[in-house]
Amino acid sequence: MRDWLSYELSDFLLFSERVYWRLFTLENANLWPMPLLAPLALLAALALHTRRPAGGLRLLFALLALSWFSVGANFIMQRYAPVNWAMSHAGPVFFLQAIAFAVMAFTGPPRRASPRLSDKAGYALVLAGTLAYPLLALLQGRTLADAELAGIAPDPTAVVSLGAALLTTGPRHRLAACAVPGLWLAQSALTLYVLNGPAALAPGLALAAGALALIATGQRRG
Numbered sequence: 001m002r003d004w005l006s007y008e009l010s011d012f013l014l015f016s017e018r019v020y021w022r023l024f025t026l027e028n029a030n031l032w033p034m035p036l037l038a039p040l041a042l043l044a045a046l047a048l049h050t051r052r053p054a055g056g057l058r059l060l061f062a063l064l065a066l067s068w069f070s071v072g073a074n075f076i077m078q079r080y081a082p083v084n085w086a087m088s089h090a091g092p093v094f095f096l097q098a099i100a101f102a103v104m105a106f107t108g109p110p111r112r113a114s115p116r117l118s119d120k121a122g123y124a125l126v127l128a129g130t131l132a133y134p135l136l137a138l139l140q141g142r143t144l145a146d147a148e149l150a151g152i153a154p155d156p157t158a159v160v161s162l163g164a165a166l167l168t169t170g171p172r173h174r175l176a177a178c179a180v181p182g183l184w185l186a187q188s189a190l191t192l193y194v195l196n197g198p199a200a201l202a203p204g205l206a207l208a209a210g211a212l213a214l215i216a217t218g219q220r221r222g
Contacts, residue, residue: 017195023079024153025146031074038067038151039130042160046126049167060126060164061105061177067151068098068161075154090184094154097161097180104173118166118217125163125210129156136202155203158184162210166217178214182207 028035041063049056072094081087133156134147150156158181165177185207193200 021146024148027075027079035149035152039149042130042150057167058105061101064161065098065101067157068094071154071157100176121213122163122166126160129159155188159206166213
């Protein structure tokens with residue numbers, strides 16, 4: 001019987017890097033034109049936030065609720081779970097995160113009188129998730145057809161969610177907006193580290209940036 005200490009992380013993955021990236025190609029093709037419309041909708045909510053913060057954040061939360069439900073039902077349960085049995089347990093967590101965003105969209109964010117410094121960090125993360133993340137496919141030698149897109153793929157959706165956490169106020173709202181996205185990015189970074197070391201930088205850096213921004217703005221507010 002093999003000793004547990006002799007196992008490596010790669011022993012727990014039953015799929016290859018090629019299979020992993022192929023999941024996004026199939027998902028983008030199956031949901032077209034949503035891979036184009038979903039990031040644009042999130043950007044529209046961000047633009048609205050610059051003029052009407054409360055309304056923009058409600059819309060962003062509502063779109064993220066739809067995104068987490070769609071990603072959980074379509075990508076996680078239908079595509080990822082068949083090649084990674086652990087994802088069958090992740091699907092319900094995605095649905096819970098969708099409910100959390102839906103509740104926040106319905107109740108509305110706490111009021112604030114003026115823009116906060118954390119807005120800039122929030123904007124940066126939303127833009128990174130919607131505009132920069134898809135370009136990683138090109139840097140990794142893949143095509144835009146294989147790109148991870150916010151609202152369709154879990155990683156960029158989680159990055160946008162961290163941005164939304166920075167745009168809201170109150171510890172409960174922030175925790176509800178960032179806890180699951182943060183945990184997802186952590187496991188994604190670990191998975192990609194095993195599959196392809198450099199690819200882990202994207203979710204890892206996004207998680208680190210979001211965590212540092214949340215800590216810094218929390219201390220400033222205190």
